[in-house]
Amino acid sequence: MLGIGTLAKKVFGTPNDRKIKATRPLVEKINALEEEFLALTDDGLKQKTEELRKRAIDGESLDDLLPEAFANCREGARRTLGLRAFDTQLMSAIFLHQGNISEQKTGEGKTLTATLAAYLNALTGKGVHVVTVNEYLVKRDADWMGKVFASLGLTTGAAVSGMTEEDKRAAYDCDVTYATNNELGFDYLRDNMKSELSQIFQKQHNFAIVDEVDSILIDEARTPLIISGPSQDRSEMYKIVDDVIPLLQESHYELDEKTRNVTFTDEGNEFLEQELHSRGLLEEGLTMYDPESTTIVHHVNQGLRAHKLFQRDKDYIVRDGEVMLIDEFTGRMMSGRRLSDGLHQAIEAKEGCQIQPENVTLASVTFQNYFRLYDKLAGMTGTAETEAEEFAEIYGLGVVVVPTNVPVARVDEDDQVYRSALEKYQAMIEKVKEANAIGQPVLVGTTSIEKSEMLSQMLTEAGIKHNVLNARQHEQEAQIVADAGKFGAVTIATNMAGRGTDIQLGGNVELKVIEALDADPDADPVAIREKIEAEHADEKKKVLDAGGLYVLASERHESRRIDNQLRGRSGRQGDPGRSSFYLSLEDDLMRIFGSERLEKVLTTLGLKEGEAIVHPWVNKSLERAQAKVEGRNFDIRKQLLKFDDVMNDQRKVIFGQRRDIMEAADLQEITADMREQVIDDLIDQFMPPKTYADQWDTQGFQAAVADQLNLDVPVAAWCEEEGVDDEVIRERLVEASENMMAQKAEQFGPESMRNIEKQVLLQAIDGKWRDHLLTLEHLRSVVGFRGYAQRDPLNEYKNESFQLFESMLDSLRTEVTQKLGQIRPMTEEEQQQILSQMQERQAAAQVNAAQAAEDNSEAPASTAAAASGSTAVAGFDENDPSTWGTPARNDECPCGSGKKFKHCHGKLA
Structure with missing residues (x-):
């Protein structure tokens, strides 16, 4: 007897069969146009692209343009590459255009398939990104398929690491851009550290086709992309900890291979305390459980993980004295990728390699949240059906299995x-x-x-x-x-x-x-x-x-x-x-x-x-075991995503604010709102509601106004006047601060003042966001323990991270107001001092250049800067924009680098 489900499939076909069947009329329509497009000249194909592009911009839907666009693209590929797309490739491209994952077996021509969907979607002029797993494929596919796009009048770019900013910007400005998932993610983060719209690479996220979609959106989705900067050097600590770990016995730790987790037992903790005391890492009288021991406990835990969970020649290899991670899914070296949180340093200590300094996070994003930025997403792979649930739940992507051109x-x-x-x-x-x-x-x-x-x-x-x-x-x-x-x-x-x-x-x-x-x-x-x-x-x-x-x-x-x-x-x-x-x-x-x-x-x-x-039963048993592991890994990724979603909401707010600031012609209104909010906070703090005048902290108020607003006004005296309330004080402070800023705008000039406001705002936002990311990392590492108190760690993380975000915005307002209040133009004396220093440097540079000419050798590299007469402004402090003076965008940077201000301190690092 056949089951009801099996019987229904035999009668109606599977959902996948029905999707395939629905594309057949479209494929027949494309094939019917073949003779018409065969008759076009090479210029005729390009003219057809222009016609289709105009119709798309005029509002005709891409679905209506699909048959002609696919027929045109197929003819272009036939003429340039000698490859004519099969009907199954047309089907697959239709599913890509509809925002699905198309599963095609190996050798079925996914690279050519992508050109059809990319060509159709590029007609809108909003750009298409084709994502591949490595830079070899980026260059190969952009060069190979670029011939097809060129024959149709479209431009193709390849965004790879190591390109100049101009070249990369040009690659992203093309109709179709090939890039790796890593490069796209990092460029997105870099874009959100820029200070001018003209410097941004990715103007919009219109449509992405992800090749090897399972590898990129699932396997690599567990690791966030992080742009980091160096922090303090703790290499000695790692070396000492590395000497201790090999002394552990099996009773000192518990290893769980299923969850890839290792923890110390009570016996292990006692042993460690003795060892760490004897080596001077743990102060006398302190235990592993004291708050002061947090850092050393963190190092010891990472050392244990490095020794017991990470195996050489499986998880990493050592090449030229460097620990290189190996991608467990592709077996490739992941050049430039490092484990975070000190784990990579612990492995370097274990292998006796040079220990690189730890890093602090400047910006980060997960692949899940990056690829969900796109208005439309599609993917190709030979193997996606087993992960269909995850693709649907996380990315809203359907999986369609396309039949092979010839039976397997x-x-x-x-x-x-x-x-x-x-x-x-x-x-x-x-x-x-x-x-x-x-x-x-x-x-x-x-x-x-x-x-x-x-x-x-x-x-x-x-x-x-x-x-x-x-x-x-x-x-x-x-x-x-x-x-x-x-x-x-x-x-x-x-x-x-x-x-x-x-x-x-x-x-x-x-x-x-x-x-x-x-x-x-x-x-x-x-x-x-x-x-x-x-x-x-x-x-x-x-x-x-x-x-x-x-x-x-x-x-x-x-x-x-x-x-x-x-x-x-x-x-x-x-x-x-x-x-x-x-x-x-x-x-x-x-x-x-x-x-x-x-x-x-x-x-x-x-x-x-x-x-x-x-026996077939053995196969089934093993597949069930694999499905269980896949399910567990999915749960881990889902949990990670839930935590990252909390940060992602905040990331969107910050990155959105940065974009608004860069786009704004005048930021006076924003900075004025910030000042007024700071004034309100000061009044709430020193003149609390429902209190009498003799309870106000007038001296503290006076000092805070001088510090945060840079105003020399008699606040203490105002507070002692008869009948004065908080509203009167507020009006006076707002008026005084507005007058001060109006004077500064007059002294600097309107354009310079706008630039100063923009730079101060952007740098303050970036500094605060960096600190906030570090705080969230620390919160994330400890919030799991709240589960022992029967509290949901995710809800705790949401609540606390929101409070941290609010306090970050408060401190941002204060910092911006404080810095704008402190800026001033340079005095004539300071300008004269700089001028004389420049002249001295110039004279020295000329002597050096003459000496170099005599020696018949090139001038040293430092001479180039000297020849430009570059020197730092007196009192210049790179962390305090108020000491920078008022350079225009194209003036020399006051730091003395010899670069233009807009390419140096006038932009974000």
Whole structure:
């Protein structure tokens, strides 16, 4: 008997089937236009773009323009790249345009698919961002697909790290911009540290297409992007703590591998106290539980995590004396990424590397909150269906599985479970030998560098020639993957197999052509391509006859998606292939998530050494375990997001205020409101409501007015006048402060005064926001303990962070009012002093330049600044804008750097 659900699916189809079916009329419409667009000249394609763009700007919906736009883009790709989009690619692009995640199998042409949706959405003139996982793909795709966009009259940019500000701004101003998720996030944070609208990169967040969307929006979403600056150096503390941790015994700590958590036991705390007392880190009379011990306890906890949770060659590698993190999902090195909160420093101490100073957060954002800024978001991947719930709940994205252009011919075999890891590896080596004997290419998937190198050693001992691809061979990735489909090839790879470069049976033609031309630049490219394609056809036939690519995985990952990605390397575009997973009860997933029942089954069956259990039930059991882990990881990410959402609301307010300040022509009204609020606060503080005049603190009031408003007025005398109330005092203070600011505006000139107000406001906001972020980090690290008192940590965090935000805004008003009250123009004497210093420097510079010419050598770098006659203004304090004088935007900066003010202290660092 069929279940009701199964019966309904047979009659009505699944929801996914219905979505696919709904696109078919649109695809037929696009195909019907093919002859019309084939007849257009190259200029005709560009003219069509202009026509479509005008219709979009005039208000015609993109849905109405879709058939013509897709037909035009498909024709452009056919002419420039020789690639004609399949119907399945058109379907996938329709789903992208609708703001969905399109799941396409490996080798189905996601890169080309993205151009169709990007082209249609770029017609509005608001820009489209195509997001990829690394900079190699950014450059490759922007160059490759840029030819298509150029043929259609659109511009393409690539935003990568290390570009000049002008180049990056130009990249973002293009119709379509390719960039990594990291670069987009960091540029967004940098934009919100700028002081002028003209310096901003990302003008708006219109539409983003995220490639490898599961990797970016799920795997990497656990780690926030942080722009930080150095803080104090505590390297000695890390070294001393690192000497203590190896002395711990197993009874001193509890390790939970499921939650990746490690904590000290009471016995461990007592042992630590003794050790820390003896080494002088803990003062006599203090315990680990005293408030004064917070910092040392933090360091000890991070040291314990570094030693017990982080493994070399799995979580990180040491290269050139530097600890480089490894992405657990792709196996790639994460250059420039560091663990926060002192954990990276603890690992550096453990490995004997130079300990870099800790950082303070200047700005931060999570990928979840960054990508939710876009008006429309879409994504592509080969594996998203297993995470459909998370995509829907966090990002509001639907997942649609698009059928393959040619049916998949790969055979996915049942998992083979062995009792021990050694039996499993020996069985795998035998399997590789069998495949290698008939020339079938083999891709062996592993979960860590350590295991990939151990398997490599076993293959070497077995006399099998092979390549190894892990974070150590990061630079040769494209070449190793391109060779992985050759006849007789054996490749061992961590979870990065095939990213960005297809494993094509018989080898990758494009790479071979490039290599041949590099070796002989004078050769005829057409002749070389024909020769290589002929050789490739023979090679591909041999591989097809041998059974296609064989994917042999040594372990199941915590996430089913990573397993599916590895499997998907085989069987692209209807090629034959097969995949097997070889497991053991000693694997991390099996060991941590309950292999006891399975071990009983194996014992009952009386398995001999070297034998394996193979059954579909085992596959189902493992998938359930993986689904549980995925669910737990989803809950962790959801909880992190809830906390970040609290900060995100505040971030939006601050960043919104910064944007308003930059856009405002005149800030007088804002600063006047701030002054009045400060006056109200002072009156509330020193003349509390419902109190008598003899209860007022008139002397304190007088001092506070002088300090915060820079006003020399007889407040104490006013308060003693007969019949004076708080409203009268308020009016007098407001009038006095307005008169003072009007005088300053007259002295400086209206334009200079506007610039001063803008800079003071922006710098005050940024300073306060930095301090607020640090306070929130500390609050976040301790608020979890409130759970022991039966109070919800999230609600506690919301309430306290809101109070902290309010007090930050109060102190912001005070600081801005105080600084604007203190600024003054330079006296003639100060100006004369600066002038004479400049002349002295200029004379010295000329002497240096003449001496350099005599020596027939270039002037030293410092001479350049000297030649400009740059010197710091007398009394210049970079933390106090009131000492900077009144430089115009294009004047030399008063700090003496020789740069224009707008490029130095006139902008935010």
